[in-house]
Amino acid sequence: MKKVFSRPRTLKDVPFHYCSGCGHSITHRLIAEAIDELGIADRTIGIPPAGCAVIAYNYFDIDMLEAPHGRGCAVATGMKRVLPDRIIFSYQGDGDLAAIGTAETFHAANRGENITVLFINNAVYGMTGGQMAPTTLLGQTSTTTPPGRTAVLDGHPVHFSEVLATLAGAVYVERCAVNSPANIARAKRAIRKAFQYQMQDRGFSLVEILSQCPTNWKMRPTDACRWVDEVMTKEFPLGVIKDLQAKG
Amino acid sequence: MGKEALFFFSFPRRERPRVLKGFIEINRELCKECLLCVEACKRDNIVPSTDLNAKGYHPVRFTADGRCNGCALCATVCPEAAIEVWRE
Numbered sequence: 001m002k003k004v005f006s007r008p009r010t011l012k013d014v015p016f017h018y019c020s021g022c023g024h025s026i027t028h029r030l031i032a033e034a035i036d037e038l039g040i041a042d043r044t045i046g047i048p049p050a051g052c053a054v055i056a057y058n059y060f061d062i063d064m065l066e067a068p069h070g071r072g073c074a075v076a077t078g079m080k081r082v083l084p085d086r087i088i089f090s091y092q093g094d095g096d097l098a099a100i101g102t103a104e105t106f107h108a109a110n111r112g113e114n115i116t117v118l119f120i121n122n123a124v125y126g127m128t129g130g131q132m133a134p135t136t137l138l139g140q141t142s143t144t145t146p147p148g149r150t151a152v153l154d155g156h157p158v159h160f161s162e163v164l165a166t167l168a169g170a171v172y173v174e175r176c177a178v179n180s181p182a183n184i185a186r187a188k189r190a191i192r193k194a195f196q197y198q199m200q201d202r203g204f205s206l207v208e209i210l211s212q213c214p215t216n217w218k219m220r221p222t223d224a225c226r227w228v229d230e231v232m233t234k235e236f237p238l239g240v241i242k243d244l245q246a247k248g
Numbered sequence: 249m250g251k252e253a254l255f256f257f258s259f260p261r262r263e264r265p266r267v268l269k270g271f272i273e274i275n276r277e278l279c280k281e282c283l284l285c286v287e288a289c290k291r292d293n294i295v296p297s298t299d300l301n302a303k304g305y306h307p308v309r310f311t312a313d314g315r316c317n318g319c320a321l322c323a324t325v326c327p328e329a330a331i332e333v334w335r336e
């Protein structure tokens with residue numbers, strides 16, 4: 001018998017602190033697998049966010065440097081400009097990227113910084129206990145929208161990937177999910193492609209991951225996966241939002 | 249004895265695989281009982297248990313009765329990267 005699946009080398013032998021069934025854990029493994037497949041572990045630098053993934057540096061066997069809340073793209077910009085031969089990725093939640101980090105993310109994309117962003121959309125502020133995020137769905141309850149989010153009081157869910165895709169500097173933007181084997185396989189391909197675009201100096205790439213947060217959604221992990229399919233993807237459809245290289 | 253045979257005889261007689269097409273190993277200390285693998289396995293090879301691990305979860309168990317085809321769907325969905333898969 002041949003071993004056909006094991007823990008990727010770039011994922012350290014350290015148990016995750018994430019809750020049972022959390023999408024962060026799956027996404028971490030996919031990033032590590034992509035790094036292994038591309039053979040870039042010795043020249044990749046990751047940037048963890050403030051949020052549940054704040055200690056992501058404990059899990060990857062690569063160089064990592066923590067950024068203040070929302071500033072991942074600013075830190076990545078500086079890093080990539082000083083060390084252009086490194087593969088730089090910023091890992092950010094929806095609160096981190098689409099609320100406090102709006103300006104940094106928007107302008108890094110507009111400048112076409114040659115960096116890769118992993119945008120983990122779990123429709124809440126996970127770490128701080130489930131407050132409304134820019135991506136919280138209409139009607140979704142959170143600790144700051146107990147009766148459910150309303151457009152009148154809270155605005156509509158922000159489609160940040162679509163916004164970034166309108167900017168000339170963004171070359172590749174795709175939305176994926178990690179709630180089923182098929183979606184996980186697609187997400188992995190997208191992450192690898194984003195890294196490859198950076199290796200080819202093409203510009204700003206971003207992969208949004210719809211990521212289950214069973215704890216704050218107050219669901220079982222299996223139900224959370226179904227909720228992504230049945231509810232979340234209706235607001236945030238999966239697929240390639242922009243791929244400049246695909247056209248020609 | 250080869251590696252395959254060692255696997256085979258590592259099971260109690262009752263649980264020995266009939267055909268060794270695929271095989272998984274679950275790191276039961278890493279398992280957080282999310283049951284995503286139970287749902288992913290099309291052949292019902294993984295079942296919940298009442299055992300306890302050090303974290304206080306009830307880790308799932310591989311039934312190893314020869315129905316595993318090594319498709320790795322269980323390992324693909326496992327958030328803890330707790331599953332390793334072998335295939336013929």
Ligand SMILES: Cc1ncc(C[n+]2csc(CCOP(=O)(O)OP(=O)(O)O)c2C)c(N)n1
Nearest residue numbers: 050051052069093094095096124125126127
């Ligand atoms: C400047 C600053 N403001 C506020 C906080 C508090 N804080 C920590 S994590 C977080 C939100 C994280 O939510 P998200 O980015 O969606 O990540 P998740 O935890 O859901 O993965 C906030 C507001 C902080 N650490 N720093």
Ligand code: SF4
Nearest residue numbers: 018019022052126213
């Ligand atoms: S609170 Fe949500 S996002 Fe944070 S670790 Fe738990 S399940 Fe994951």
Ligand code: SF4
Nearest residue numbers: 289316317319320322
């Ligand atoms: S490898 Fe496939 S058949 Fe075997 S236990 Fe895992 S999901 Fe089931």
Ligand code: SF4
Nearest residue numbers: 279280282283285326
């Ligand atoms: S998917 Fe992994 S963590 Fe979840 S129950 Fe199965 S083995 Fe345990």
